[in-house]
Amino acid sequence: MPHSHTVKIERQPPLLWVTINRPQARNAVDGKTASALASIFTDFDADPDLSVAILMGAEQNFCAGADLKAIASDNPELRNPLTSDGIGPMGPSRLTLSKPVIAAIDGYCVAGGLELALWCDLRVATERAVFGVFCRRFGVPLIDGGTVRLPRLIGMSHAMDMILTGRAVNASEALNIGLANRLVAPENLRATAEELALQIANFPQQCLRNDRQSAYQQWGMNEDAAINNEFQLGLKTLASGETNAGAKRFEQGNGRQGRQEKPPKPQ
Ligand SMILES: CC(C)(COP(=O)([O-])OP(=O)(O)OC[C@H]1O[C@@H](n2cnc3c(N)ncnc32)[C@H](O)[C@@H]1OP(=O)(O)O)[C@@H](O)C(=O)NCCC(=O)NCCSC(=O)C[C@@H](O)C[N+](C)(C)C
DSSP: OOOBTTEEEEEETTEEEEEEOOGGGTTOBOHHHHHHHHHHHHHHHHOTTOOEEEEEESTTOOBOOBOHHHHHOOOTTSOOTTTSSSSOTTOSOTTTOOSOEEEEEOSEEETHHHHHHHHSSEEEEETTOEEEOGGGGGTOOOOSSHHHHHHHHHOHHHHHHHHHHOOOEEHHHHHHTTSOSEEEOGGGHHHHHHHHHHHHHTSOHHHHHHHHHHHHHTTTSOHHHHHHHHHHHHHHHHHTSHHHHHHHHHHHTOOTGGGOSSOOOOO
């Protein structure tokens, strides 16, 4: 795993904690931070002992987007996050990344920070989280998937409202429109994200990754093509033996994997 003072990692198999660590800049992403994130997530995907990553920001903020001072500067030492390495800050796309990532969001999650959260599979937010396309007022475009993923996630009406007005969306609205999956008190953020991540990490992984990939791959396809794609991917999982083993556990009444003897109750 690479080390960078602007991104902190804690490797706790099966989980990887990734914290953007530039609190003095509200965790804005400069060129070095973007490169560090890209290689951290590439390594995460390749590490057989890791199943789920959790992305956070240091000191009560998730991320204030791209580093505007680096964009404004002519100093080559301050690498411009928009142009420095030609890749998005997260490196692997969601289609190539095989494992889930959870965003644990406190405070500001705006502009490119919102795009980072949209890149993640799930978003746990605190009651004081604030979301928004704040770059609207500075003329910096969303070029890290924001205009693609926001409408797909929350629908064009809510997305266009956010994109055109750049307004601040509070945590309860974020939950209502599907931008956040869970809302928690700030002191429970880490524990809730961990619980969710461990729940996911304890399931049979090939099948879980199969269904995740399947959903992303099929997002823009027509129904028949999508169902065919789902079937082809599913066949690989069926051939792996994992499905058969799970069915046997059910038959024998000892659902050990995930320790879920009983089906989950609604929360
Ligand atoms: C986040 C914020 C609401 C926080 O407000 P606050 O009142 O809590 O804190 P603050 O006093 O405004 O900021 C604290 C410090 O944090 C710095 N800071 C805050 N956001 C920054 C940023 N984006 N870049 C560099 N420094 C940033 C401030 O300059 C300041 O530094 P100083 O103490 O040296 O003066 C406020 O700072 C703010 O609006 N920041 C700008 C957010 C913004 O518009 N970002 C857009 C970036 S463009 C973008 O992300 C588009 C994206 O597609 C790009 N990419 C593809 C690369 C991902």
